[in-house]
Amino acid sequence: MAAAAAMFLLLNGCGVIAETDARNSSSAAVAPSIEASSKAPVAVPTPGKGPACPSLRCASITVTGDMLVHTQLWQQARADAAAAGQPGYTFVPLLEGQRRYVSASDLAICHQETPVGNPEGPFSAYPSFNVPPQIVAAAKEIGYQACTTASNHTIDRGTEGVLRTLDALDAAGLKHTGSYRTEAASKEILLLKTPAATIAIIEGTYGHNGQIPEYPWLVDELDSAAMIAKAARARALGADIVLGVMHAGDEYASEPNAQQQDVAHALVDSGQFTMVYGHHTHSVLPIENYKGTWIVYGLGNGITELSPWYVVNNEGLLVRAQFSQNSAGAWTVSDLAWAPSVMVRDPYRWCSVASDAPQGVCASPAADAQTHQRTQSVVESMGAAAAGAHELLITKEK
Template sequence: MGISRGGAAPRAGATLWALLAAVVLAGCGLVAEQDGQAPRSAGSASQSPGSGPASAPATARAASPTPTPGKGPGCPAVRCTTVLVTGDMLVHDELWQQAQQDAAVSGAPGMDFGPLLEGQRRYINNSDLAICHQETPVAGPDGPFSSYPSFNVPPQIIPATKQVGYQACTTGSNHTIDRGTDGLLRTLDALDAAGLKHTGSYRTENESHGILMMQTPAAKIAVIQATYGLNGLLPEYPWQVDMLDAPAMIAKAEKARAAGADIVLAAMHAGDEYASEPNAQQQEVARALVDSGQFNLVYGHHTHSVQPIENYKGTWIVYSLGNSVTELSPWYVVNNEGLLVRVQFGQDPSGKWSATDLAWAPSVIVRDPYRWCSVGADAPQGQCAGPDADAATRQRTRTVVESRGAGAAGARELLITREP
């Protein structure tokens, strides 16, 4: 992708990075798991659920769940949790040049991507779990750096992603192996070092069989992600990147449920670039995932354009979130726009989780300086590209988002300034 113009043995430091990441997550009160190992909330006792003299009977716990409203909108159930997702993190030359300029101002060494992402913080803070999509492999701290068609971007984008509040990123895309196994490993190492969990690409075959599960205060959330292709490249090992395949994703979801997942999300990297409608593959796979009964939300990225939100058989499908960050395209206005989506899930008296609210915020990338900017009707960052341009982006986004009845089904614009 780009402005489209568009197993291997783990490194010796991989285990150390994993341990460091676990420590960071524990300190944030959010614990993740892979390979079926059950997570514990930070600070909880080490005994297993139901063990020890202080444990209450399972029936009593089920009958009297602890009220957990979660962040975001008012919870219509006893327990709720919210998940925020955004589109492609697509770093081009102009973005790292901006990061160098911002570092010169802030005094940070080398590059500072924080100001580019800062506008997202308010939305992330009002969500229990935030997931990004790391589109491209990263280079070493000093490069060499490159953008389209073979990306090798500054790794400083990753700690900035963590600092603005994300807890996890998906990593499977058509650019994942632009720099081969070395680039894939560098990216996963950098994510681990920053304390960001990840799924979609893997260091080892054993790791590829694991399921990423994140624990929020109210629920255990599994994330399953795959890409439609690799730009004609072949991975060194077939298990290094999850490819888009409905039966394989459903099998992972069933495994996640068996391991205790309350909520399962599917992320699809697929579609036609700059298109405002999903293609046949997107629709076929997304609906097959919903039809399986294993997924609570299906969402996508890759197209560099916002696509419709659809409520299909009671489950939300967000076909494409567009770009989260990218340099401006002079040819495709949709490339410069994106969608931030937050979904609230609630648990009914029977214990079943389902979406109780879906809210979206339209965004645009502006330059001089480069920034992510919300063009929501409440203008939380003030003017972005100008009143007329902002209104046009918001209207264009709404028209596409609601083209399949999302508004009538309950999807709404997220007005973050009106929340506590």
């Protein structure tokens, strides 16, 4: 890279772990030294945001599903910009309902499902996406700090689309992982810090809709062995919490498929992951507590236009996990909470249908109740409630 200064950190001969340069500096945090990470935690209370911390140190993380920008959504964004007397597009009003949840956590992670185009277009939707980059700026404005980028649509616009999307994320100040500019960057570990903990994010996608990436390292694949190896390196670099992220599943399903369960269980069995979650199916999937570790199989859509054929497409799940450190220094989930959501139109907005109705009525009282019931029945179908997962009532928190 022109005029770029690079730093390489080698660990046991396994290759490049971290690289920073003038162009790619925001795609990965600079890792702490292994020597520093092995020191005992400082006994200073750091409860973090969210529910009352049951231990000395806590960190809360909010995750949401696919940011799937179809034509009607960018038409809405253009109308919202015009109404505000602004040029171009703004997706902030569409996402605004998420702000209250995001602000009640130490870290919020979105999923940028599709490549972005140039600010003025041309844009395209399914099957080959190229969406307004203003969606990235809006995610940052709402409070997200990072986005995953590996999906079956990542290479819809080839390598150029991947680079354009990473440039937009960098310009907005959002950290990212899942797709990369260089082979060296693909070996980096994304480490994000809260006041109490260092969090690593490791993602993989099941495929690319039959397309083949120009370079094998361009997008992270859903490979449990590779993800486990990367998680082990993240631990060695000082990660307290490691999140495994799967972009996989059967579209519009209400249960995980064999691949999702096999990969998720393998990640947990490795002992390297603190929590696993996923997206892709455009439907909410169950939450499972497997051997004491939470697996959120599918968050549904973070945003999307309304489907007249698949009602589950219009629904989503926001999940907040509070992690706490025990006396032995290990981090586990001490509270797992979920909030059901639905997309509404005229105007298009993300809207929470949680029992406390933080945004008021979304579609209608009856429709909201149906969405809530449908989401809850799926979320709890693998024993989540009995294991302690509960609804997130944001208005009840201080």
